[in-house]
Amino acid sequence: MPQSEQNTAVQPAEEEKGPFVRNLLEFWKSFRKNKPAIVGAVIVLFFILMAAFAGFIAPQGINDQNINIRLQPPSASHWLGTDDFGRDILSRIIYGSRLSLRVGFFAVIGSIIVGTLLGVAAGYFGKFIDTVISRFFDILLAFPSILLSIAIVAVLGPSLNNALVAIAIVNVPVFGRLVRARVLTVKEEEYIMAARSIGMGNTRIIFNHILPNSFAPIIVQGTLNIATAILDAAGLGFLGMGAQPPQPEWGTMLSSSRQYITNAPWTVLFPGLAIILVVVGFNLMGDGLRDALDPRMKN
Amino acid sequence: MLSYSIKRLLMLIPVLIGMTLIVFGIIHAIPGNPAQTILGTKATPEAIHNLNQALGLDQPWYIQYFTYLKNIFSGNLGTSIQDNMPIAREIWPHLAATIELSFVAMVIAVVVGINAGIISAWKQNSALDYSAMILALIGVSMPIFWLGLLEQWLFSVKLNWLPSIGRLDIVSTVRPITNLYLIDTLIEGQFSQFWMVVRHLILPAIALATIPTAIIARMTRSSMLEVLKSDYIRTTKAKGERMGLIVYKYALKNAFIPILTVIGLQTGLMLGGAILTETIFGWPGIGLYVYNAIQYRDYPVIQSGILVIAFLFVMVNFVTDLLYGLIDPRIKYR
Numbered sequence: 157m158p159q160s161e162q163n164t165a166v167q168p169a170e171e172e173k174g175p176f177v178r179n180l181l182e183f184w185k186s187f188r189k190n191k192p193a194i195v196g197a198v199i200v201l202f203f204i205l206m207a208a209f210a211g212f213i214a215p216q217g218i219n220d221q222n223i224n225i226r227l228q229p230p231s232a233s234h235w236l237g238t239d240d241f242g243r244d245i246l247s248r249i250i251y252g253s254r255l256s257l258r259v260g261f262f263a264v265i266g267s268i269i270v271g272t273l274l275g276v277a278a279g280y281f282g283k284f285i286d287t288v289i290s291r292f293f294d295i296l297l298a299f300p301s302i303l304l305s306i307a308i309v310a311v312l313g314p315s316l317n318n319a320l321v322a323i324a325i326v327n328v329p330v331f332g333r334l335v336r337a338r339v340l341t342v343k344e345e346e347y348i349m350a351a352r353s354i355g356m357g358n359t360r361i362i363f364n365h366i367l368p369n370s371f372a373p374i375i376v377q378g379t380l381n382i383a384t385a386i387l388d389a390a391g392l393g394f395l396g397m398g399a400q401p402p403q404p405e406w407g408t409m410l411s412s413s414r415q416y417i418t419n420a421p422w423t424v425l426f427p428g429l430a431i432i433l434v435v436v437g438f439n440l441m442g443d444g445l446r447d448a449l450d451p452r453m454k455n
Numbered sequence: 456m457l458s459y460s461i462k463r464l465l466m467l468i469p470v471l472i473g474m475t476l477i478v479f480g481i482i483h484a485i486p487g488n489p490a491q492t493i494l495g496t497k498a499t500p501e502a503i504h505n506l507n508q509a510l511g512l513d514q515p516w517y518i519q520y521f522t523y524l525k526n527i528f529s530g531n532l533g534t535s536i537q538d539n540m541p542i543a544r545e546i547w548p549h550l551a552a553t554i555e556l557s558f559v560a561m562v563i564a565v566v567v568g569i570n571a572g573i574i575s576a577w578k579q580n581s582a583l584d585y586s587a588m589i590l591a592l593i594g595v596s597m598p599i600f601w602l603g604l605l606e607q608w609l610f611s612v613k614l615n616w617l618p619s620i621g622r623l624d625i626v627s628t629v630r631p632i633t634n635l636y637l638i639d640t641l642i643e644g645q646f647s648q649f650w651m652v653v654r655h656l657i658l659p660a661i662a663l664a665t666i667p668t669a670i671i672a673r674m675t676r677s678s679m680l681e682v683l684k685s686d687y688i689r690t691t692k693a694k695g696e697r698m699g700l701i702v703y704k705y706a707l708k709n710a711f712i713p714i715l716t717v718i719g720l721q722t723g724l725m726l727g728g729a730i731l732t733e734t735i736f737g738w739p740g741i742g743l744y745v746y747n748a749i750q751y752r753d754y755p756v757i758q759s760g761i762l763v764i765a766f767l768f769v770m771v772n773f774v775t776d777l778l779y780g781l782i783d784p785r786i787k788y789r
Contacts (some may be wrong), residue, residue: 215547294474299728303745307477307761310749311484388597391731394600395746410601414735417608424608428601435596 169345170455173323178290186448193444207253214247218404227420237422239413241402245423248404249254249430255405256434259389259398260382266324271331272370276362279339283446293329301326305388316389316405319398323385334377338370372449380442383435390431406431460777470769478762479523482754483516493536493752509534510755526719527762533755537748542759546614546741551634552622553733553740556590557725559660562747564667565718566629567603569707571668572675572714576683577702592667599728603662610658618655620737633657659736663729667721678710711782719775723768 187193206213215235222242230237236245246387296304308322342348348413350360393407394397401412406427413423485492490506507513511522526533532542571591573582611619620635623629630647632639637656640649682688683706689702730742737743739758748756 291469291473294470295477297472298474298762298769299477300724300768302730303727303761303764306730306745306749307481307757310754310757311481312486383596387596390598391600394598394731395734397749407598407600410598410604414604417604420613421608423599424604426606430597431601432593432596433600436592437594439596 158437159344166212169344174282176185176318183448187444190444190447192440193194193197194445195438196437196444199433200441201435203253203257203434207252207257209350210251210254211308214244216244216247218248218251219243220247221401227416229420230422236426237420239420239423240407245426248284249406249426250407251408252404252427254428255316255399255403256386256389259316259323259385260438261296262322263385263389264327264378264381266321267327267381268331268374270324272327272335272367272374274328275332275335276339276366279336280343280362280366293332296326296329299326301384302388302391305392306397307394309392312401314392314397316393316399316403317393322392326388327385329383331374331377335370336371338373339366342366342369356443375440376446376449379438379445380438383442386431386435386438397443456777457474463773463776467769467773471766474762474765474769475524475527476520478521478758481758481761482510482512483485485754486551489754491556493754505530506536532759534760535756536753537751537756541616542756545756546744546759546763547633547761548634549739549741549744553726553729553742554737555635555637556656556659556663556732556738556740557722559656559721560663560725561667563664564661564671564721567664568668568671569675569714571672573679573702573707575672575676576679576763577698579680583594584676590678591669591672594665595673597665599662599665600731601737602665603659603732604656606662607735607786617658619658622655622739623648624651624653659732659738660763662735663725667718667725670717670721671714675710676714676752679706682706708782712779715775715778716783719772719778724769726764726767 158314220243222238224242225234225238226240228234228238228242228243234244234246239245239248269418273291274292278286280378299307305322305325306320308325309318312318312321348361348365351365356364389398389405390407391409393405396408396411399405399408401408409427413427417424425428460643482489488503488510490503490510491498492660494506506726509517513524532546534540535542535545538545546750571587575587578584583615607619610617618624627648629636629639629645630643632642636652637649640646640652679702690691691705692698696705703783726741729738729740730746733740733742734746742762744766745757745760748754748760
């Protein structure tokens with residue numbers, strides 16, 4: 157078949173798919189070529205499945221104590237050894253993935269919602285609103301993030317949920333600034349002016365045109381921030397300001413086991429490796445998403 | 456340059472005021488009666504009343520805030536509830552310990568990170584490049600408290616090479632002149648003490664340097680790759696200049712602005728991030744000072760510690776901004 161005929165045969169089918177499906181296919185084509193990103197996505201999927209099916213996979217319960225087998229090295233019956241209460245470390249790591257992923261996802265979703273609302277308001281309405289919101293972002297960004305999280309938890313009291321709230325608050329300006337910058341660019345586009353000239357209201361313009369155009373950078377930043385949120389939650393847990401024992405949060409597990417590192421290094425080694433693995437997964441996936449969704453953000 | 460510096464300095468004012476508002480708000484955001492929370496459930500009404508008066512909590516909030524600002528400007532950071540000492544006097548030795556640790560960590564991060572990034576870019580897509588970037592990825596993904604614990608276990612417990620806790624051996628002392636022990640021991644000519652200080656610094660500095668090293672290496676690589684592709688580098692290569700000279704003399708200078716941004720940001724973050732490293736290594740810095748204050752619910756210390764660190768963070772970013780023009784004369788300040 158001549159080339160021109162081939163093209164005309166394919167075109168209608170492509171057009172039928174609609175812009176959303178076409179964009180999705182284009183994204184997938186680009187993403188799947190990026191091997192590290194696929195590795196990252198597989199790791200993330202692995203941890204999500206682990207968290208979802210923890211009850212089926214974990215060989216033992218999180219608080220099944222047996223003082224007779226405390227601080228046992230890895231063996232056939234306890235693959236990653238046991239801790240100071242004789243609890244199975246593998247089971248606790250498996251259940252712990254629920255806590256880490258929960259903090260990572262919900263803290264980032266919370267900061268995306270609040271950051272997006274503030275960022276849209278600042279970018280779209282400008283003037284006084286923009287000045288107030290932008291200064292607010294500047295002030296929050298003037299604190300090193302872990303320090304601000306610690307200050308918030310010092311006020312709210314130590315718990316996993318308060319750590320989640322603290323991490324969410326700290327991340328708000330990251331998304332707020334991102335969305336504000338995007339809104340400033342998009343609102344000058346001709347199609348927005350056209351929408352306004354046919355009488356479309358602010359709310360419709362924001363939700364139908366501006367937000368969908370800010371979606372890609374938010375997804376990219378969100379994925380990368382899940383990684384830092386998990387690290388921060390582990391750090392707060394380690395300082396005794398996040399999840400509290402006997403919750404199997406990985407940072408809290410590290411903190412409880414640190415005194416046994418000389419005799420039972422596996423109690424510290426494996427929770428740390430779990431943190432590294434899941435954070436590497438989100439970082440690789442985030443980098444891949446950035447390359448596929450928004451090449452301008454590369455580097 | 457001067458007008459830019461002044462303008463940039465003026466822009467800091469609202470940020471600094473906002474910072475004091477947030478830090479001031481910490482004690483007021485405590486649910487319930489702050490004095491009751493600080494003293495615990497067994498506190499007598501009289502003790503609560505006295506603490507309320509001592510902290511000025513019986514005044515309207517705006518009067519408290521202006522008193523707070525006035526005190527800060529006169530160098531009064533409040534009094535520690537724990538030991539009843541003025542915080543302004545207590546804080547400097549802790550701050551000096553953190554500055555010393557952060558400085559050494561940043562030197563490690565800059566030297567290792569920039570060289571790793573350069574070699575990665577120079578030998579792009581080689582085994583060396585892949586190894587360096589995998590290590591950098593692990594570096595940014597690693598909890599530093601975990602690395603710190605493993606360092607202690609390996610180098611202190613198993614190999615017995617380096618001390619794992621504190622700035623000095625338990626029986627030793629250094630006469631504090633600047634409270635930067637590396638400098639103090641040199642001023643006093645105590646070289647064995649100097650060596651002891653260095654040995655205590657190594658493990659915490661490496662732990663604290665991990666994340667910045669990885670981030671600097673990644674940024675250097677991407678920035679260098681871009682510069683190495685430019686025409687002037689190709690011309691220099693064509694003229695037969697040695698590759699080492701091209702990379703370190705001609706390319707690095709032009710690739711340095713994004714690297715400097717990252718170094719500035721990481722230096723500031725280090726001051727805050729030091730709390731984890733200091734807790735593990737018993738390093739008596741400002742992070743450990745704040746951490747201990749949290750355990751004792753010593754809110755004036757928590758407030759002042761956070762304010763001082765945040766202030767330094769903002770100032771480091773300010774200085775980084777000003778350094779751009781010195782490094783790259785193409786940047787014009789407006």
